[in-house]
Amino acid sequence: MLLPLLVALLPLSAHAAERQVVLIAHPQVANTSLTRDTTRAIFAMRQRSWPDGQAVRVFVLPNNHPVHARFAKERLTVYPHQLQLAWDRMVFSGTGQAPSQVGSQIEMLERVATTPGALGYLEREYLDDRVQVVTME
Numbered sequence: 001m002l003l004p005l006l007v008a009l010l011p012l013s014a015h016a017a018e019r020q021v022v023l024i025a026h027p028q029v030a031n032t033s034l035t036r037d038t039t040r041a042i043f044a045m046r047q048r049s050w051p052d053g054q055a056v057r058v059f060v061l062p063n064n065h066p067v068h069a070r071f072a073k074e075r076l077t078v079y080p081h082q083l084q085l086a087w088d089r090m091v092f093s094g095t096g097q098a099p100s101q102v103g104s105q106i107e108m109l110e111r112v113a114t115t116p117g118a119l120g121y122l123e124r125e126y127l128d129d130r131v132q133v134v135t136m137e
Contacts, residue, residue, distance in 0.1 A: 019123055021071045023134040024109070026118040029054070033135045040076045042119060044086045045096050050117065058099035059111050059120035067105060071121045075136060
């Protein structure tokens with residue numbers, strides 16, 4: 001009785017793995033692992049360089065994109081509107097800038113792959129060997 005249930009759930013788990021949102025970086029970025037706090041600081045635009053000193057170029061999807069919402073909630077443990085408020089505050093006060101926005105996951109992959117120091121995110125199914133996955137501790 002248990003075996004048919006497990007067999008029925010296998011496609012769901014494979015699909016869930018493809019849908020997992022992963023952190024990606026330009027292939028020449030030295031850091032392949034970041035803490036959640038560091039990742040959150042980078043995406044909130046409070047930390048503007050990698051731990052080795054290289055400038056970080058942050059790319060995000062639009063606030064209303066479901067992958068952006070999942071990344072913010074699941075990986076950064078913040079709501080998308082909280083990120084937007086932080087970006088707006090920096091832009092309006094003149095103390096910083098918002099991340100670069102891309103229109104799709106395909107564009108995210110292209111921009112991160114071709115921009116030195118870039119950091120972004122996308123669903124695992126969009127990954128290819130032009131970028132590296134950055135793990136979060």
